[in-house]
Amino acid sequence: MSTISVIEGSMAVAQAVKVCRPGVIAAYPISPQTHIVEFLSQFVADNEMDTKYVRVDAEFSAASAVYGSSATGVRSYTASSSQGLLLMSEVLYAMAGTRLPVVLTGVNRTVSAPITIQPDHQDTMALRDTGLIQLHVESSQEAYATHVQAFKLAEDHDILLPVMVCMDGWILTHSFEPVKLEDQEKVDEFLPPFVPKYRLDTKNPLTYGAYADDEVPEFRLMMHFAQDRAKEKIKKIAREYEAKFGDYFGGLIDTYRCDDAEIIMVAMGSVIGTLKDAVDKLRKENIKVGVLKVRSYRPFPGEEILSAVKGAKMVAVLDKSLSVGQGGPLATDVKAAFASKQAPPVLGCIAGMGGRDMSMTLIREIIEKSQKAIATGETPDTEYIALKRQYLE
């Protein structure tokens, strides 16, 4: 029997990781990831998990240790945020390139400078091109489910890539919500033990991390092919999870009241819940809006997004980060996916950076800007929402 507990988002992740039975966890503390690794440490200390917990000297070492343990054929997990994720970044490129199916939680927090511990997506955006699969979650329950799904996805021999489950720091990690926790036996049925395709083994000596001069383009392309294959797998695993546990949070994307919507807001992460509430309110005012959740940021589901929004008059893409010198990364990807296709115009909206609250007022501002663009037929490239002008002077 599953149980429902009112727990912190961090505890939901820790509970999910626990039932996935990783053999090795290595982590280094950073806010707001800390509670996850504290809970996991306690599980190990209480013998509730048969796991080797490697307490390391830096995030760089955390990623490196799970690199080593995964290559030794053991299910491995780590978590970090912000500066910690950036410190890991060199290892994450190598980890994806070596096709090691590590699962990590990317607890989203902005990146210095200025330093703050507030959430936005600047950190995981910086890891966009690593080769990691990036799944973004909306709620603690989805975080729970997505971690269980992530191990199954990463370890699939057709995929063999690290999977990062991204969740907004504080907003999700430190909020208490009712979360349904699944039975160990049922999870074991859904997620069998990790069977490595290759591993470090003295009975079959293999070389990992060879020096390559001529083979680089093909190796990188093979990662790209694996991400392409992951598109179907992500959808399939989400449905398998639904069949087993009754919960479904979308495959590559999820939509809310999009069918007849004139304005569709596209976003990722915890803001989706707020946007759904906003849609319900706006619908009562006869404003036809909908929400599209991008659940898989890498692989990027361009075709699925286009197919879900093609009847709309305006697509407003919310970015909680800024690619300085370009604009919102999610909006940029959506625009690239729509280029030279029959598609609605795309209004890039930068909002919620540095943890700035995504309020109803702010969402109204996005809708008004979208309405104005529809009315005038002129869509600005990027709008900056709820700026405090005094700081710009």
Place this chain on the structure above:
Amino acid sequence: MVLAERENLLAAGHRACPGCGAAIALRQILRALGRDTIVVSATGCVETFTSPYGMSAWEVPWIHSLFENSASVASGVQAALEFLQEKSSVVVISGDGGTFDIGMGAMSGMFERKQNITYICYDNEAYMNTGVQGSSATPYGSSTTTTPAGRASFGKIQHKKDMPAIALAHDVDYVATASIAYPQDLMKKVAKTKEIYGPKYIQVHTPCTIGWGFDSSKTIEIGKLAVETGLVPIYEVEKGKPMVVKKVKNKKPVMEYLKFQNRYRHLLKGEQKDIADQIQAICDKNIERFGI
């Protein structure tokens, strides 16, 4: 001494330079370790010359990922083996750049965690793989491409970092220095690590023909001279036991060592001659301190 392996576990045909000290070290180390060993290496000469894709020279499982993380990768490998209840030896073989400089934090972390890992540093005293740039293992007075000798420079101003002392400060179970010029001693020390549970550190002096500038037939000779002059002390510290130092009966003046190497050529004449005297003073201090 009974060697764990009679065969050479570093296959012939690798891409090391002729006379490479590090390649000699690898052969000796692997003989002592045997086949039940997983090796982790940092980026560097060894990684480059042993692992061209599809042409690996390693007859034992080997993993490399980056420059600064071999100790941390080894930590993960060791944790995984513990989880699997397997007992293969986990051994890091990384260069001085990956050990003294960029990977020191990771190594310190591994030592502090008291994991059952042997860390072997092949010390060729500079960044040879990238073209002989100075590292913190580069000795005083040595000319490298980033500590070049010149009209206003006598080469590296700073002294070599005392990495074995740093390892000892972590209260690790075994610390030793060795040289490829003394293969029996090196292999004995490597073999000993298999009997000791916990972190171990061995620093192997591996002359580099290209970086130091000597004839490729002289690698062993140069390695011997480094020890016979007292510049490179050879010792071991097993936890709870007194330090054992390799004694040298007829010590040679350091000039005997310096004069064969282009990296010290600038010290042989003229106004920088007094730097050679200071290097002799380092040898004298070592001889006294270690009882060589």
